[in-house]
Structure formats: structure tokens, C-alpha cells
Amino acid sequence: MPYGILLYLFVRLLLSLNKKDEPIPEMTRPTVKAVVPDNHIQYISNGKLLNKPHLCYYVNLLNLNETSHIDCLTIEEAAENRRMLINKANNEQMLISSRDVAAAKFFLLDQCAYLTSYN
Numbered sequence: 001m002p003y004g005i006l007l008y009l010f011v012r013l014l015l016s017l018n019k020k021d022e023p024i025p026e027m028t029r030p031t032v033k034a035v036v037p038d039n040h041i042q043y044i045s046n047g048k049l050l051n052k053p054h055l056c057y058y059v060n061l062l063n064l065n066e067t068s069h070i071d072c073l074t075i076e077e078a079a080e081n082r083r084m085l086i087n088k089a090n091n092e093q094m095l096i097s098s099r100d101v102a103a104a105k106f107f108l109l110d111q112c113a114y115l116t117s118y119n
Helices: 003-018 054-061 072-088 098-116
Strands: 043-045 048-050
Touching: 043 054, 054 098, 072 098
Parallel strands: none
Antiparallel strands: 043 048
């Protein structure tokens, strides 16, 4: 048996336990300069430049601002209601198209599925 190696390791263990706690030297943090972006994030939906993030825009588009509980069913109902309003007023030039409503529906349903997958 290699008793010499065991004795050597035992002595090293005793010596390491008898050492006084040496202070750990503090590491100096490198200075970080604040980076200020020159450009803002541009949000684009169906070729239109948005002034706010997609989630806020689509929630406003489907009139879900004052809804206390948003789930998949309320998103589908809001999209269908919005699509019906667009079909009624097809004579006038609308700023919102059915493509925007479909994009809002699919985006919000995807976000809902993503967030509920954690539960």
C-alpha cells in the first residue's frame, strides 16, 4: 500500500488547517463608461413605423387596455370584434387593416402561450 502518499496528504491537510486565515485581496473593478445609444429602437409592424413597443401597440389596437384578465379567449374575441368593425366601415379609409388585426392576434396569442407555459 502506498502509505507514504497517505501520510504526505495527511500532513498537508493538517498544515492547511493550521494556517491563519489570510485576507483575500480585493479585486479592483475596471471602470465602465456609460454607453448612451445614439439611435432609439425602431418598432415596425406591417411596414408601419410604431412609436411604442409591439405589445403596447397591439393591446391598444385590440382595445384590451381596460381588460382586467387577458387570456387566449379574450384575445380572440377582441380580434374578431375589431375585424367586424373594420368590415362595417370598409367605405372609409381606415388606418387599421385586417392584416394588423391578424398580426396583433397572433402576437398576443404567442405571448400568452409563452407566459402561461411557465405555470
